[in-house]
Every structure is written in C-alpha cells, then in structure tokens.
Amino acid sequence: MDIALPGIELKRDFSLKNHNSFGVNSTARAFVRVTSEAQLFYLPELLSRYSSYLLLGGGSNMLLPDFYDGLVVKIDIQKYSLRESGKDVLVNVGAGVNWHTLVSDSVKRNLGGIENLALIPGNAGAAPIQNIGAYGVELKDVFVCLRGMDLEKGELKCFDLAKSEFAYRDSVFKRKWKDKLIISELWIKLTEANYHQPNISYAALKDFLIQKNIFQASISDVFNAVVDIRKSKLPDPEKIGNAGSFFKNPVVSEEKLNSLLEEYPYLVHYPVADGLTKIPAAWLIDKAGLKGASKGPVGTHNFQPLVIVNHGGATASQIVDFAGWVQKCILNQFGILLEPEVNIVQSGENDGLLQYRPHSGNGA
C-alpha cells in the first residue's frame, strides 16, 4: 500500500470481485479510489505512469478480465444537494452516489422524473454513459448538465443536454469521450408531485398498474410497480452474477424486417425512426431456443434470456465464449449480429476478447 498522490492511496494486486456485478474473480495490478473533484486534478499525472487504465463506477455494466494489467480508478465522489425553482427541483449529485438510492430518495421527497428508473444498479456517474433507460424513461429526459475532468487537458469541462448527444443506450461519453473524461457530478431536473405527470406509456407498466386497479398512478405507485416488475423478471446480482442485458436490441432496415416477417409473422418489433425498426434481442434469443441454455457455469437467465448469468465461478473468457456462441446462433438463424451492451474490458495487453466477429451490420 502506497500513497499515490496527496490523499490518494494506491493498492497493488487488488481484488475486484466485489466491484463487478458479474462476480468474476478479477485482480487489478493497481487500484485507487477517488473521493473528491479536487483529487481529479492529480489523475492525469498518475495515469501517465501506466500503459492502461480503467474507470470504474459500480461495475454493473462491465465484464472484467482475470487480471487487469493497469490502474483501476474507482470514482466514488459522494455529494448531494437540492435547489427548488418553482415547480422544478434541481438535484446535484456526485458520480459515486448509488443510482437506486438517488431514485428512492427522490420518491420519498415526492419528486417525479426518475421513478421509472428504479432498481438500475450502478452509480450516478455512469448513468449518462449509456443514457440509462427503462420503462419508457431515459436519463436524457431529466438531464440538465454534467461536469467532469478532461484527462488530456487536466481541466474540468461541462456538458449540457445538446453536447451530450444522447441516444438509445448511447452518448458522446461512450464514444468520443470514452476514457478521456471522468464524470464527477451531474445535475438533473425533477418535478414536484403536484405538477408531475407520471410516465406510464410502457405497456408492461401500464398493464401492471391496471391489474392493481391503479388508474391515477402517483410517483410512488410507479416506483413500486417498477420495483415489483423488475424483481419478478431480473436476477439480483447480489444472488446471481450478471450485468443486466448483455446485448443491445438490434435495429434493422425495412427490407430486413420484411424478409424476417415472411419467415416469422409473429416477430415482435417496434418502429424507431424512418424505415428503421427495433427488435427485442430477448425475443430472438428465446425464439432460437436459448432461454435458460447454459454451458458450464454460464447461461442465459430462465425468465430473461437477454441476461447472461454466472451460475458460480465463471471466468470472463467462459462468459465471452458463451456470448459468442449466442451471437453465432442468432446470426445463423436470423442473419442479425447482436452487439454487446456490456463493456468487455481487455486485460490491458490482449485484444478482441469477444472472439466471434464474423462480419458487421444487421442489414440496416
């Protein structure tokens, strides 16, 4: 154990087993925990001492290698404040704040806007990276701005909604700024209950509320419904290792959709933009007979086949092999290449863990 830089303790050969929701045994050559924005100013110099580094939040959207040959930076900035402005409340939150704690706290305060995003694992700082979304709401719907450290320039930078370029499971932070910006805090806009119109546009949520005879849903009704639905469908990473949806839902062209519909008239699909259609990856995996399939300690979940689970003791390469096999089956049957949503972290020296990469494109 050394002091890397003022106030930052560096740990060597650090176990990441409790820092990733897949629960894989992973070790980092070096590890630091950053707890304040002031410490971020020291990071460019520290990072320059390593050939590779990894920015880590709650570790719920990544698959870590057995050994990470570099520096892991855990961003753990805890901060929370509220500012009322008429019917809106501006919430300022540090990157290390647990996302679900933020949601439940907002619901307790009777503030609306993120109740549909209950029970998404991970921290607030990672929420903008893939523009987290669930049950008809995305982070972008409440996002105001964020601040982070530009690691190349060593200065703080702000991004508003327009600069963040949010899209489905995507943002500028996932592409141009990946590993170049450490998000330190964000601002979101919530609404006082009296002025908030809960979003129950998502069919499964609406049906659930109707079954409970709730026709005028409050913020906490929506929150409780989302929690109940998620608990009934998704494996709890505390009990069974997983990183949520392993693949993104593919988007296909009209031509591809028509050819699929000829063969699969009951194909589930949703229009997303001119001539483009989204197909639930879970439907494809289920239709291919892979729901609940497993190889050794890795499998698809029995209720939600889009979630790949670690039944116990799986290594990153076993999980990647299994994911590659699922990709191959879907490509062979439907001619669609599923893209991983989970961040597959390389060891710092190897390249291309996901071995099955036949060709790109979904005919879109």
Ligand SMILES: Cc1cc2nc3c(=O)[nH]c(=O)nc-3n(C[C@H](O)[C@H](O)[C@H](O)COP(=O)(O)OP(=O)(O)OC[C@H]3O[C@@H](n4cnc5c(N)ncnc54)[C@H](O)[C@@H]3O)c2cc1C
């Ligand atoms: C059971 C389960 C259910 C899930 N359900 C959903 C869902 O419904 N919707 C959804 O969108 N996602 C879902 N996810 C995925 C995951 O929870 C989200 O992507 C979450 O935002 C990841 O947060 P994290 O802190 O764990 O990020 P990590 O996994 O630690 O990191 C994810 C990425 O963000 C980067 N990163 C993390 N923090 C920072 C930072 N402060 N600055 C810069 N880069 C950073 C990392 O380098 C990495 O590239 C689910 C996951 C699980 C396990």
